[in-house]
Amino acid sequence: MSDLEIRLESTIATIPDFPEEGVLYRDITPVLQDHALFRDVIRHWGERYSGDSIEAVAAIESRGFPFGSALAYELGVGLSLVRKPGQLPREVHRVTYELEYGTDTLELHTDAFEEGDRVLVVDDLLATGGTAQAAAELVDACGADVHEMAFVIELLDLEGRECLRAEDVCSLVTYE
Numbered sequence: 001m002s003d004l005e006i007r008l009e010s011t012i013a014t015i016p017d018f019p020e021e022g023v024l025y026r027d028i029t030p031v032l033q034d035h036a037l038f039r040d041v042i043r044h045w046g047e048r049y050s051g052d053s054i055e056a057v058a059a060i061e062s063r064g065f066p067f068g069s070a071l072a073y074e075l076g077v078g079l080s081l082v083r084k085p086g087q088l089p090r091e092v093h094r095v096t097y098e099l100e101y102g103t104d105t106l107e108l109h110t111d112a113f114e115e116g117d118r119v120l121v122v123d124d125l126l127a128t129g130g131t132a133q134a135a136a137e138l139v140d141a142c143g144a145d146v147h148e149m150a151f152v153i154e155l156l157d158l159e160g161r162e163c164l165r166a167e168d169v170c171s172l173v174t175y176e
Helices: 003-011 029-033 035-049 064-075 130-141
Strands: 013-016 024-027 056-060 078-082 092-099 102-109 118-126 145-155 169-175
Touching: 003 029, 003 035, 003 169, 029 035, 035 064, 035 145, 035 169, 056 064, 056 130, 064 078, 064 118, 064 145, 078 102, 078 130, 092 130, 102 130, 118 130, 130 145
Parallel strands: 056 078, 056 118, 118 145, 145 169
Antiparallel strands: 013 024, 092 102
8 A cells, every 4th residue: 555545544534424324425625634645646646647648637526626626737737627517607518327316417518628638537536436427428528538537535345437447547545
């Protein structure tokens, strides 16, 4: 286990029974509050992706925004936001996807990327994979290519990686 993984695991807060009974919520806000750790996460990813010709970062609402924006800055590329419906002011691509109980929808501006752009999708957490897969579909709808998906946390027992292209996933910390 790397020093970064150890520091992340000791900083991420685990909140039992939130937002409902039986759920162990993994809270990344302490990582954001620790400027040295937050910087090291961004630097780690910056080094990982520096030679990959990434042309843009797509950050998923809402906890992916701080990681995605800092990483886009670190890489010297633009940032596009994957949002819930009604939050983007111009023409959007829209994807509705299945949740455990019901559906959800994400949107992305139609002009978020150029045809063929190599896009890095960033979020705080990979659980069942539905949100990340929907974000990938939105990137595809713009004619761009998902280079990889980067997550701070992956919940292995929910098998979200299985609905994504597994070789395109990077998680810094995993939990069973």
